[in-house]
Amino acid sequence: MKALLAINVLFWLCASYAYADHNEEVEKFIIAGQAATYDCPKSNITPTLNSYLASDDLAKGQKDRLSLIKSHSLICVGQYSQAQDILDALLDDEAVSKSSALYAGAVYQAGFILDVQENPQRCNYYAEAQDLARDRFSDIYLSAQLGLITVCNQHNTDISVKLGKLYALLEQFLEIGDVAAIAHIHNNIGLLYGSIGQNELAAEQYLKSYHMGLEVYETSNQLATLISAISANMASGDFVAAKENIEIFRKANLGVNTPLTNTWLHYAESRYYFRIEEYENLRNSLLKLHFYLPKVSSKIIHRNAKLYAIALCIHDDDAQCVQSFLAEQEALSNSEHKKFLAKRDYLWVMTHAYFYTGNLKQAQRTFRRYAQVSNQQILDQQHSGRVLGVANLHGQITSLESELEQQEAQKYRSIVLLSLAFILLLAGVYFFVVKRYIKRVSTDALTGLLNERAVIAIMRRLPTAQDGRTNALALIDISNARTVKQKYGHIAEERALTAVSECLHKVTREEDIVGRVGSEQFVVCLRSINESLAREFFERVQNGLADTQFIATVGEKVSIESQMSVYLSVEGLSDIEDVLSDMRDSFVAPKE
Template sequence: MSKFVKIIMFWSAVVPLLFTVSADEVDNFIKDVQVSTFDCPADDSNPRVDNYLMDSGITLEQSIKLKVHKAHWLICVGSTEKAKQLILGLLAENMLSQASESYASIHYQLGFIFDVNDDPRKCEYYQLSKQLSKDKFGDIYLSSQLGLITECGADKQDFGVKLGQLFSLIEAYSQQGNIKALAHIHNNIGLLYSSIGQRVLAAEEYEKSYRLGLTVYEEKNQLAPLISIISALTGSGDFDNAKRMIDELGEGNSRVNTPLTNSWYHFALSRHYYVTENYEEMKKSLSKWNIFLTQISNQEMTKIYDWYATAVCLHYKDKGCVEAFLDKQNDINTAMTARFSRQERYLGFLVKAYLFMENIEAAKGSFDKYTSISLEKMRRQQGSGRVLGVAHLHNRISGLETNLEEFERKRWQAAFIILGITFCFALLAYWTVGRAYLKKLATDPLTGLLNEQVVLSKIRKIKSTNSERVNTLVLINVSNLGDIQSQYGSTESKNLLTQLASCLKHATRDLDIVGRVSADQFIVCLQDIQESIAKESFNRIESALSNLAVVSKKRQNIEPVIVMHVYNANTGLSDVDEVILEIRKNRHKVT
């Protein structure tokens, strides 16, 4: 053996000994970086964890604690698959004491990972970690309890019992003054409300969790509840407040800037554009989201991304893209997770996708699931004593049912071609012209808004709200329209009305009812909305109209005088004709 080789071998054996850390240093580090199960380790601790794990001088117990800490950190940054493999490796080594905190912790972590991926094994591990931590490790015990209450035993336990258990925990931890635990419990109350479709109540609990967390968590850990708030607000149809919370998430993310928080932000933004059908902006957000998704291992978010990307394909009628997604749903490894495959919005999307692909049987199957889940959700809402969004669900069911019926008619029309090409083309022409004619009958020809007959008919069908929400009517009158027509001519007055209608379209939401009710009057109806949000919407409409700038062909400024009248009620609006008549009798400007 050469002298050079001997020197290398000597130093390769000696150098690790020279740099081996002391046991006290590692113990102190583990103590300093340890956090509760409902908190997240600091990102800057991870490089030192990796360095210590490579050190040959650490003890077996230290190695186990460092790996458990790393698994916790991996879960927090969204790398759940890597965390799972690390934990399974620890269990395979069979070196952990079953009485240790590490053993209880990794069983809770496995339960959480299975929970994220909607794996039914979550309940088994939550139960085991609860037994292992009872009377010994309080944070693990609480987290395990919350997992079991919120996610398990849905068919065996009454919702009221679960809610009672959570409020008992609130009382107990309030006496202890444990703010982190209280934030964690409020988040789970939100999850429980979400499970029965009570989105408004869920949003309130998530916001409590968020506000409490602001006082005790680092900024990165403060952002997670925002995703839940945004989801609940979106689910309740409160898109304006959802967008405001998305903007708040974006501001926080700009300071934190991790792959996971970036993924959260673009997920929330993509979903917002999806539910508001803004596909151009959705495409931009999806392209950014995809970059960050590749940096984390979260199967569920990846599948949601595929769904949203396919929704864009469906909008632009990309048949190959839609077909590829639907093929994935037949494979258990690539299909949407069970948690999302039971959502009305996803099932509604499947109905439309299958109709687009002309697979009527699959569309019917998805529609049947949609109806079953929607009706079950309504039943559970009624059982909880607060019925929220039932009429909205009925409308969505009816809309999908109409799509199916329409598709069924088209399929029969195609079949009739075999019996007679001439007859089929005549029928198709009648169908096309008839639809166009019906649309024309429903629309004001000048502004494109709903005409008086149709808009008032829709408003009359609106039902009463609960005590915390209102139905709002806004009657808008161009009081000097006659003068404008006399001074500038009918062409300019028509141009003014067209621009005013365009203003109203942009200042209102898709679910608002907007129409023209006379030559110089328009109406906006905001249904089943919080009074404060109704006021904000009214201010937004007023601001848009006050900034309406109309210039004649001769470069003269046309100054319309806009008078607005507002009517709020908790009752239904079957008497809308009387309300409008009363407003017209007592006109006054609202400023």
């Protein structure tokens, strides 16, 4: 009996030590995983975070703090409804102390979600978060304070007062050199300028925030201010700057590649092509945008994507599509419809839709409303310019920033001068020798796609798909390539293969693996994707090829004929050569 008691005591002591070690490990994770309210948690913590949250042997306080990190991560990728569920549970939990950083952070995050949805209740949450965080939690206090200044009391507070407050905060944080906070303030100055129609100044502030944020923010959070700059560029009519910034966003997004940032990218492209009325490019951008839309809960993006699609329907002479849209709009309640009547894009599309359907009276009425809104925006911009003394205040801010930049430049000038020549030499060697060589040996000369050796090497290194997803591969055989060569010659065959590569480039995404394998075959590989989405995507590829034609000879066009074999695997593709061999065997031999 004593021996049994001793064994039990020893067991519980061991369990206690293991429990203590586990909780210490979790505590270290929480400290490392927390991010300021104006940044985002690192994306690579998600698997460990979910694992800890699923554990049953955590202290409640730790589980609550992990939940707040989870909601913050969800907000950063646009999953607002899931984040709201977590926040509601924390705010309704009577065991959570209202004097804690946890509670203040949850209140602020709830206000931010309402802010994204343009819900006036956001101001109540920002005011509560500011009171809870005052003199205690600096990042929450600053973010709540900025929210109150920027989006609250717009009608009863002079804009110059608001800008003066932001300027005072900027000066304060410039003195202590807090780059993350400074970038955050610049972003809010941009928001304030945008709210009064000063979009050129807004774009300038967003870009300052973006470039400063490159030093301190997580990559996904860096892109938020860049997409704001693109929106401000388009609102001001500076489409050249908008296009340049879209390309910067596209390159930066290669290292991020989340559903939210991909939605932002294709939304910005769709908006750009809608504004300059390039409908074929708009069609391609909307195809990519609709692939990501279900994963993002942004009412504004969903609403505008529908508007751009209707503009495309008008261009395509799709009467049923336009009539369905008008019927849907006319069925809206007065309160819902009133919200849209202040939106220029909405009024522009409605005017064209009514004109297209022959309802000239309604088209004229809507156009008058469009003209009123446009003229009012111009008047508001002129008025805000006078009220703000924009040039004077903006000059003060610029001067203050220049002083800071000069100090930093003086500090690092000697280091830069010494290392510049060496860096330029290395860059020259890399870009002009190594990079060109790599591109030449990995690219198919005719189509510009990856060649067989390169595409197989990439697919062989694909990791195992996670979370119930699959690695999806399509092998495409151009069935009539040999027939075209026999009938029209090798130049016509090359035109056919070039037309195929152009089609694949249009319908696929930046992250997809696309290459030419063999003389008449191509591969499209989708990494870690939902199976149903993969099949839908491949169907769209096949439809695109079916609609593709090329000029075989003068005055004669020929359609592409193709076969597709699809392979789905949860595992990687280390045996890709065998997989491709089996897929080739499945093709029906073309009739001579």
